[in-house]
Amino acid sequence: MRVDILTLFPEMFESPLGHSILKRARDNGLVDIVLTNIRDFAKDTFRKVDDKPYGGGPGMVMMPGPLFDCFEHVQNLSPEKGRTILMTPQGQKFDQKKALELGAEKRLILIAGRYEGLDERIRIGLGAEQISIGDYVLSGGELAAMVIIDAIVRLLPDALGDEDSAKDDSFSAGLLEYPQYTRPEVFRNMKVPDILLSGDHAKIAEWRRQQALERTKKWRPDLLNENDKNEKDKG
Numbered sequence: 001m002r003v004d005i006l007t008l009f010p011e012m013f014e015s016p017l018g019h020s021i022l023k024r025a026r027d028n029g030l031v032d033i034v035l036t037n038i039r040d041f042a043k044d045t046f047r048k049v050d051d052k053p054y055g056g057g058p059g060m061v062m063m064p065g066p067l068f069d070c071f072e073h074v075q076n077l078s079p080e081k082g083r084t085i086l087m088t089p090q091g092q093k094f095d096q097k098k099a100l101e102l103g104a105e106k107r108l109i110l111i112a113g114r115y116e117g118l119d120e121r122i123r124i125g126l127g128a129e130q131i132s133i134g135d136y137v138l139s140g141g142e143l144a145a146m147v148i149i150d151a152i153v154r155l156l157p158d159a160l161g162d163e164d165s166a167k168d169d170s171f172s173a174g175l176l177e178y179p180q181y182t183r184p185e186v187f188r189n190m191k192v193p194d195i196l197l198s199g200d201h202a203k204i205a206e207w208r209r210q211q212a213l214e215r216t217k218k219w220r221p222d223l224l225n226e227n228d229k230n231e232k233d234k235g
Contacts, residue, residue, distance in 0.1 A: 001105070001106060002034065002107045003031060003108045003110065005033065005110045005149075006071060007145070010036070016146050021150070021153065030158060034074075036074050039066070041065075049063055051063050059116030061117055061118065062117070064122050064125065068122070074109060082107035085129050086113070088132060091131040099152050103155040111141065112141030112144070174216075174223060175212040177212060178208035
């Protein structure tokens with residue numbers, strides 16, 4: 001999988017991409033993440049990529065010229081056209097279902113905007129899919145791009161080392177994850193549930209399912225869709 005990131009601050013990605021799962025996935029050739037600085041495509045001496053908005057208003061707006069030139073250059077770096085995604089508050093809310101969908105792509109091109117926003121002709125002209133990671137305001141699209149990259153890369157085969165790891169994550173089955181325990185068996189008078197020590201894998205699986213369901217009902221009832229749950233889960 002190839003992921004291209006168009007950004008004004010490529011250095012922001014150095015630490016997240018250089019550690020843990022993302023680093024291993026890159027080192028093992030599971031994903032190729034390429035950063036391109038939009039400012040490199042500015043035409044003037046000052047490498048200007050933003051300007052005052054027509055009609056007045058606070059802040060600055062990203063100009064279409066540098067970003068179009070950057071996008072066209074990046075798209076031609078690979079024969080795979082790729083799926084273009086614009087990080088924007090008005091986009092579709094990013095979730096685990098979308099992560100699975102994007103993780104199946106051969107190439108993604110992520111555009112991280114800055115300032116007060118992007119010239120509307122960028123959205124129209126590039127025909128980019130718009131995605132938001134939540135109903136709040138960030139200083140730019142870089143953090144949103146990092147979230148999306150982390151969410152999709154960990155779903156790639158062999159990225160986690162155990163193919164079953166991602167299956168039990170919260171949201172993967174439409175539920176929050178069940179509670180987890182490790183050694184010691186008793187810690188500060190808190191004991192590991194007996195069922196987990198029983199060795200009965202069928203009962204453990206059922207207990208975990210019920211725990212996941214109860215947690216979801218308590219903390220994220222909005223995730224529950226009765227039409228998607230087993231009959232035994234209803235009520």
